Each structure stands twice: as structure tokens, then as C-alpha cells.
Amino acid sequence: MKNLTRRQSEILTFISDVISNEGMPPTRKEIALKFGFKSANSAEEHLKALDKKGYIDLHGGTSRGISINKSFLGIPIVGSVAAGSPLLAVENVEERIEFNGNIFSDSVDYFLRVKGDSMNEVGIVEGDLIAINKRKDVKPGDIVVARINDDVTVKTLFHLDKRKVILRPENKNYKDIEINPSIENFDIEGKCLGVLRNYN
């Protein structure tokens, strides 16, 4: 898919925002107003560019006839994470789900598909999607996504300071993970906001 220019990206974001806030797509005039364009035709041309690149669909002859191509919408689901790759790298995104609403306490940056049973005792089981916010300011008690030497893991944060980090699996068959962040490569990738599970 073709890349967007900065301006095009801003406009796509604006359209998406208007749809979620106002419940309908903006008119050319409203776009022009927002960006200070003196001619609605500027908006028209940006829309054509976005349409041509496949990011939106324009419905000719229809007022507010703009729909956003769904494959760019929605929250990515991160499946298996290739060692050392950024979590949100395209190769890790297995699909996207349309998802809006105020279900979780903060905005969801991505969903991570759970592997293994290390969190079974708090009701997080294999295959579950956990909602992640990319914040780094986590505190003990939070369930976190952490990266230890290129491996990504989900655990409860038990202790965190400059010398020592303790991650706790919620399953008595597993032992606590103790890390020295000054020696090992350690990073907090985000905080778990909640769980989504879909039975078939």
C-alpha cells in the first residue's frame, strides 16, 4: 500500500475522528475549515489522493460520502512475535479488529494473543487477546508486557527498581522471573488493560 504524505495522513486522521465524534463523515468544506484551506477544492484533492491510494472510498454524488477502508482501521492483533522484532512490525500483526467504544480504562494500542498457561490463575488463558496500552509507567500489581533479551512475555509486575525487576507468573507451576536491567536487556512494552476472549 502506498505511503501517505504528512498532510494526507492528517486528513485521514481527521476524517476518522469526525466519524467517531460526530457520527458522520465531514464535508469538503468542514475539512477545509479545520485545516484553514480557503478553498474546499483542497479538501477535494486530498480526498481524491486518499481514494486513489486506497485508504478511503468516495461515494460519488453523495453528501459526506466518505468511508474509510476498513483494513486500515481497527486495532492490530499481534500474534507470535518474531524474536527481536518490534511488536507492531507488520509481520507480527495477524489481523485487525474493528473496535470502538469505551470498554477499557485507557486507549488500546494493540491486542496481544496469549500463548501458554503462565497466567491461568488470574483467568488469562491460551488464545486470549489482551488489550495493551503502550505506556511505560507501570507499577507493581499491574499485568505488563515486557521484553527480556528479545523475548516478549506477559506477567504480573511484582517489583521494579533500577537494579532489580521481578515478574510473577500467575501459575504455581512457574517461578518468579528476576532480572537485573543493568545487565540484561529489559524493557516494558505496555500495560495490560483487559482481556477479550471469543468462543466459537
Add this chain to the structure above:
Amino acid sequence: MKNLTRRQSEILTFISDVISNEGMPPTRKEIALKFGFKSANSAEEHLKALDKKGYIDLHGGTSRGISINKSFLGIPIVGSVAAGSPLLAVENVEERIEFNGNIFSDSVDYFLRVKGDSMNEVGIVEGDLIAINKRKDVKPGDIVVARINDDVTVKTLFHLDKRKVILRPENKNYKDIEINPSIENFDIEGKCLGVLRNYN
């Protein structure tokens, strides 16, 4: 809140459907077309009635300027169910959540807040919201919402025929529940489609 007439209700439903399918509210003409009105003014008058009754907001001078009042949108969350009352009775609905998207395999009629630990071993814990579809055609293996003599419970359906129903808790501290539907008052309220959990 004032009651809607059958026609008004149909129109409200149509508006809601158009918004979710087309991504924008319909015009008066589109409403008239759908219902076979020969004049767009019929749609106009229904919209005014819906606005007056508080179900929608009309944005004057704006094409497709219809927004649905959010307190009627969203999926109800059923909290504690008063014995013998219908699940979706107003007094059982603790709130509603805005929720759209194709997250679950079927449409969600309501969310039920889980009480107790009888389903712990399949990752359904106290406080979880489980997504329910009101179907009655459930099969063994499904997690179901059942009503036994005015009590509502969530269990795995293990066996179902005219003489005997077995509901299985997913926790070894609990025993199977065996019901004779010809003697006891038994009803399937719905099927569990998935789980939603929100950490704070």
C-alpha cells in the same frame, strides 16, 4: 422516556442500521425510499417526532445531520438478576457499553457480569463480563446461561435431552448440576460468545 410508535421504532432502527452499514446517517430521501414514502417530508416528520421524544438529535442545516441519543445505544450489562425477573428487565441493567465491531462470532444481546468462581478453570472469573446471544439452540460443550427455578447461572452444558440436563461447573470444588426439565423449571437463556474483562 416516551414510547415510540411502531413506525417511529422502525425508522430509528433503520437509521441505526444505516450508520453501522454505510458509516453515515441516511438523508430524508433515503429514508423515504426505504419505506416507500412518496414524499421526503414523511421522513422529515418522523425525524422530528424522534427528536422531540429524545431518541435522536437533529443538526439543523446539516446534510445527514442525525445522531442517535447514546443512552439508547450500546449493549446492556446485566448485573445481579433479581430472582424470577426477566434478565433484561430495567432493574437488572447496571449500565450500557458502547460496543460495535465484529469481535464476537455472533451478535451480542447483552453482557452478564459474572459472580462466583464456578467457572475459574476456563478463565471466567468474578467480575468478568460475558457476552451473551439469546439463542436457545445450544449444544453440549457450549457455555450457557440457564435459568433453574428462577435462579440464573452460567455453566458448561454437558448433556441435554427432554428428561435430563447436566450443567457442569468448571471448577473441581463444584459438582455437576443435574436437572429434570419436566419437573423443575428450566430454561436456556442464551449462549456465551466470549469474555470481556477490564482491569483498572
Add this chain to the structure above:
DNA sequence: TTTCATACTGTGTATTTATACAGTATTAAT
């Protein structure tokens, strides 16, 4: 009985809106 809400048709029109065409200037690609 009279008023009011509902549920329409039919006509008309001011505004809103999409969208084409003609320009100008800047930057990226060939």
C-alpha cells in the same frame, strides 16, 4: 366534540454539498 398526534402526499425553495476547471508554487521522481 374538538383537539392533538400520527402518518402520509405534493410542491417549492434556500442551502448545502460535491466536484469540475483554471491557476500558482513546491517538492519528489525519472
Add this chain to the structure above:
DNA sequence: ATTAATACTGTATAAATACACAGTATGAAA
């Protein structure tokens, strides 16, 4: 060096749209 895409202004207009006013008919409420 030349072309094409980007990013705008400015003007114009056909079509889409909201919405008012004038009717007709029915049933429910006061």
C-alpha cells in the same frame, strides 16, 4: 531537465439535501 505529484487559491455550477407550507385521513386523548 522534465515530468508528475503535492498542496494549495479562486470561481463556478449542477445536484443533493433540509425543511417549510398546504393538504388528506385516521385514531386517540381531553
